[in-house]
Amino acid sequence: MVEEQHASRPGGRTARVRADVLAAVDAELAEHGYDGLTIDAVAARSGVHRTTLYRRWKTVPGLLVDLLRAGADDAWEPPDTGSLEGDLIAVNREVHAALTARPSVTQAVIAASFRTAEAADALTRFWEDRYARTALIVRRAVARGEVPADVDAQQLLLTATGPIYHQLVLLRQPMSRAEADHHARVAAATVC
Amino acid sequence: MVEEQHASRPGGRTARVRADVLAAVDAELAEHGYDGLTIDAVAARSGVHRTTLYRRWKTVPGLLVDLLRAGADDAWEPPDTGSLEGDLIAVNREVHAALTARPSVTQAVIAASFRTAEAADALTRFWEDRYARTALIVRRAVARGEVPADVDAQQLLLTATGPIYHQLVLLRQPMSRAEADHHARVAAATVC
Numbered sequence: 001m002v003e004e005q006h007a008s009r010p011g012g013r014t015a016r017v018r019a020d021v022l023a024a025v026d027a028e029l030a031e032h033g034y035d036g037l038t039i040d041a042v043a044a045r046s047g048v049h050r051t052t053l054y055r056r057w058k059t060v061p062g063l064l065v066d067l068l069r070a071g072a073d074d075a076w077e078p079p080d081t082g083s084l085e086g087d088l089i090a091v092n093r094e095v096h097a098a099l100t101a102r103p104s105v106t107q108a109v110i111a112a113s114f115r116t117a118e119a120a121d122a123l124t125r126f127w128e129d130r131y132a133r134t135a136l137i138v139r140r141a142v143a144r145g146e147v148p149a150d151v152d153a154q155q156l157l158l159t160a161t162g163p164i165y166h167q168l169v170l171l172r173q174p175m176s177r178a179e180a181d182h183h184a185r186v187a188a189a190t191v192c
Numbered sequence: 193m194v195e196e197q198h199a200s201r202p203g204g205r206t207a208r209v210r211a212d213v214l215a216a217v218d219a220e221l222a223e224h225g226y227d228g229l230t231i232d233a234v235a236a237r238s239g240v241h242r243t244t245l246y247r248r249w250k251t252v253p254g255l256l257v258d259l260l261r262a263g264a265d266d267a268w269e270p271p272d273t274g275s276l277e278g279d280l281i282a283v284n285r286e287v288h289a290a291l292t293a294r295p296s297v298t299q300a301v302i303a304a305s306f307r308t309a310e311a312a313d314a315l316t317r318f319w320e321d322r323y324a325r326t327a328l329i330v331r332r333a334v335a336r337g338e339v340p341a342d343v344d345a346q347q348l349l350l351t352a353t354g355p356i357y358h359q360l361v362l363l364r365q366p367m368s369r370a371e372a373d374h375h376a377r378v379a380a381a382t383v384c
Contacts, residue, residue, distance in 0.1 A: 110362065114306035124364045159378055162355030165362055170302065172316045186351055190378050
């Protein structure tokens with residue numbers, strides 16, 4: 001009964017509609033990519049009326065921007081394995097898994113970011129937030145005395161993750177998980 | 193006179209028309225990006241009639257694909273500074289300059305590769321060729337005894353160049369030339 005009341009509060013209902021819509025956007029993107037993402041398909045999959053979609057999200061890019069905003073609001077934390085190398089390997093495996101998933105929402109969102117400035121801005125903000133959170137693994141390594149306090153966290157994370165994005169997204173070539181691990185080890189060796 | 197004859201041979205004229213057209217594509221891409229690239233604008237800038245453009249290149253993606261093919265045919269060679277670190281710094285400075293040029297043809301071509309499969313395929317082949325040529329700097333380092341013979345050239349080049357592409361193209365954040373140099377030094381230190 002308490003839950004019923006909670007669920008029927010405007011805020012609760014609004015949040016639930018948003019969650020349903022964004023789950024549908026995610027699934028549609030994964031199945032059909034950005035070119036196949038339509039308001040009608042999101043309405044059909046989410047069960048939310050298209051007039052509601054047009055009122056709250058207005059356009060397909062609007063849906064995508066909100067998906068990235070919701071991603072920035074989530075509770076994601078970087079892995080904590082006890083060593084910088086272990087943490088970087090875990091991060092690289094997350095990146096590798098996201099980019100090699102078939103279908104890959106991440107690849108679809110990246111493609112969308114080259115279509116509309118709104119999606120590009122939202123993706124930039126999403127990654128800024130993710131890289132800022134990931135920097136925690138460097139601060140922990142500093143606290144453990146593993147690396148010097150003046151290590152540039154962004155440069156270190158770029159050494160680890162940059163090669164995976166470049167090979168899989170821009171060069172459009174395969175990369176094994178073992179190679180992703182290699183780039184994490186290279187990054188850790190740079191500063192340890 | 194010999195030059196006149198040379199210039200009026202069918203092959204010579206065809207090659208000259210192609211060079212004029214591709215120079216116009218390059219300039220239009222740089223000024224207006226992929227969205228602003230039109231057959232009419234290329235015709236106007238190159239002085240080549242639009243019916244010729246439609247006959248030989250058919251579409252805007254066709255023009256872009258030929259621009260990348262011509263790039264793969266050029267005489268580009270990797271820098272030769274006498275050391276692996278020096279060569280990687282020189283490579284990274286070329287990448288950094290291409291991506292930070294305002295306007296940047298490279299950035300426009302990357303964006304186009306997310307619009308049409310033809311452009312994506314052509315860019316993949318262009319980069320395959322470029323990275324294969326750049327591997328010469330690793331073979332020279334092996335020959336000098338600077339690095340072990342079993343170094344993976346592609347992994348090494350990814351460590352150097354991947355972070356620049358990731359930061360400037362996907363994360364859409366600035367990167368200084370000094371930071372690009374840093375990533376070249378990191379890559380060299382990995383194997384030296």
